[in-house]
Amino acid sequence: MTTPDSNAALRADGPWWADAVIYQVYPRSFADSSRDGMGDLGGVTEHLPYLRRLGVDAVWLSPFYKSPQADAGYDVADYRDVDPLFGTLEDFDRMLEEAHGLGLRIIVDLVPNHTSDEHVWFQEALAAGPGSPERDRYIFRDGKGEGGNEPPNNWQSVFGGAAWTRVEDDGGAPGQWYLHLFDSKQPDLNWGNADVRAEMEDVLRFWLDRGVDGFRVDVAHGMVKAEGLPDWSSKVAMVGGGDDAPAAEEASRDEEIEATEKPVDLPAEDQGVPRVPEKNMTPSGDAAPPYFDQEGVHEIYRSWHRVLSEYDGDRMMVAEAWVEPMSRLFRYVRSDEMQQAFNFGFLLAGWNARNVLENVTETLAEAAAVEAPPTWVLSNHDMVRHTSRFGLSDPTSFPKGISAEDEQPDEELGLARGRAAAMVMLALPGSAYVYQGDELGLPEHTTLPAEVRQDPSFFRTDGAERGRDGCRVPLPWIADAPAYGFSGPEGGEDPWLPQPESFARYAADQQVDVPGSTLELYRELISVRADRGLGTGSLGWHELNAPDAGILAYTNGGIVVVANMGGEPIDLPVGEPLLLVSSPDAVVESEGVNRLSPDAAVWLG
Structure with a gap:
């Protein structure tokens, strides 16, 4: 059975982003050229040849703008x-020039829902005070109740508290209230204000x-709020991993946050409360909250589409939009809006053949309906790395960080499954996103001591949420160098987060040109993907496909992809040559038949 072909309309001389492999760089943890323990743009520039050799088409940079860093740069003081x-800007220009010289595109993060309170x-x-044009750029309101002592409505922050x-x-004296869907140091902009729209354009x-070459748009579904800012609450569980608690119930955990807190001089533990991905999602089967997925966001993106159309080179936008159902997500990528939207459902599917099949089927159908390319992603800077999630007793679980007190993943099993999952993802039609370190097979740092953690979610929840530090640990480049070469061969200041000893065996210099290494597997997969045109291909489900038995099998570009997510070896088709395997022992010959081991994948053809 062949699925709807979402890329058919994009195939003839299509835009670069339709089938691109895009590599996410988290600048503070990628590479440190100044040797101060913090990654920087110079470090990105130094390692562009590494990314070119990996074979990716574009680099997405997480925020590097001027910021007090209350939420790791997602609180922008100067765009x-x-x-x-x-x-500096000169460093950025140099990096951009060198990237383009190597044939790499550059995508930057844009944070339009809110600014820093230091903007x-x-x-x-x-x-300026109440009623002023300056205040109208944000969402200020008088309070309710006697003396305006109660918030204007009952909305809860995604980060907890009012x-x-x-x-x-x-x-x-106490005055007006301002809205911040995230931290109090991240006041929401008023997108009904003409100044705001003109400024962001x-x-x-x-x-x-x-x-x-493009923009990743943060909280793309949250910029417009319902008229009148009506109260809202829901007991419907939010879609996603973790404990699936409703947003309002999740928020109540942070009772220590006072509704009257001031926008300055907050205690350190209240600075930059992190985003919890599932809290951004609309309730399954329920109407969206009055602050997410409102119709008005689409007019904004149509206007931005017109701006990008003024420039040559197929400039693009990708939406970070936690929206359900899938049909509503793909409204963000209609022909006159954005070009891509992250498919978080694929990330949340975990190591489970049925989950993956259902997501891929629905994604391709909805993408085809609007003639947009689908996207695929396994990890990013807000998630426990997939190699560690897949090593848990429940490989579909979605913990909010892992500490030494929690279940420790089976590192070897998680890596095997992570490599196989990369084979599944990189053969799918559309565009694929790779988070820095995925190509090395990096695991989560699961034993960070409390005294070195920096993600505010750990402190705001008194450690109940372990936070995102574990997936943000600086990359290892050289096994026997200080800090594993993060600050170069000679080392420098201690990195902003410590690395585990296990990172030595994952270091890039231990994997380059080493047959069977995860890095070389990614390079081969990306190379074959490009040669066979898999990104603009068509997916069909293979006769071996049996998701309820843990077998995922499909065809694309003359290649048969088989992943064994079950517990028993399976026979592979006779006469199909092995093209790539997820590990050296993934396929065992028995009586003239190739058998695929559990927790492994293969490309045939």
Whole structure:
């Protein structure tokens, strides 16, 4: 059976992004050129040849803008400048020029839902007072109840606690409240304001004029709020991993957060509360909250589409939108809106053939309906790495970080499954995203001691949520160098997060040109993917496909992909030559028949 062909309309001289393999760089943890223990743009530039040799088409950079770093740069104080932590605008221009010289595209993160409370606009809003044009750029409201002492509505922050913070007037008395769907240091912009729309379009042009090839749009489903800001609560469990708690119930855990907290001088543990992915999602089978997935976001993206269309080179946007059902997600990539949207359902499917099949089937059908390419991703900077998730007793679970007190993944099993999952992902039609370190098979750092953790979620929940530090640990480049070469062969200051000893065996220099290494497997997969045109191919389910038995099998570009997610070896088709295997012992010959071992995958043809 052949699935709907979402890429058919894109195949003839199609845009580069339709089938691109895109590599996510988390700048602070990629490579440190200044030897201060913090990754930077210079480190990215130094390792561009490594990425070119890996075979990826584009690099997505997580935020590097000027920021107080309350939420790891997702609290932007200046959209047109580089934070000194990461270098200068000149460093960015140099990196961009060298990337383009190597044939690599550059995608930058854009954070349009909110700014930092240290952004000049918010400081002007505080100074200008109620009813001013400056305050109208944000969502300020008078409070309810006697003296306006109650928040304007009952909305809860995605990060926990009330979504409103009260400010003081000129005389020091309690004044209005402002909305922050995330941390109190991240006030939401008012997208009904013409200044806001004009400013963000100008920001787009600023980076497009410098030559960037696209934008990853943060919280793409959250910028527009329902008219009147109505109260909202739901007892429907949020879709995703973890404990599936409703947003309102999750928020109540942070009772220590006072609704009247001020936008400045917050205690350290209240700085930059992290995003929990499942809390961004709309309830399964329920209407979206009045602050997510509102119709007005689509007009914004149509206007941005027109801006990008002014530039040559097939500039693109990819939406971070936790939206259900899938049909609503693909409304973000209609022909006059964005070009891509992250398929988080694939990431959440885990090591489970039935889950993967259902996601792939639905994704391809919905993508075909709007003639957009699907996307696929296994890990990113907000998730426990898939090699570790797949090594848990439940390989479909989605923990919010892992500590030494939690179940420890089976590292060998998780790596085997992670390599096989990469084979499944990289043969699918569409565009694939690789998080830095995936190509090395890096596991989560699961034993970080409390005293070195930096993700505020760990502190705000008194350790109940382990946080995202474990997937953000600096990369290992050289096994026998200080900090595994993160700051170069000679080393430098201690890295901003410590690395586990196990990283030595995953270091890039231990894998380059080493047959059977995870790095070489990724390079081969990406190379064959390009040669066979798998990204613009058509998927058909193979006769071996038996998801309830743990077998996933499909065809694309003359290749048969088989993944054994079950517990027993399976016979492979006779006469089909082995092209690539997920591990040297993945296939065993028995009585003239090749048998695929459990927790392994193969490309035939």
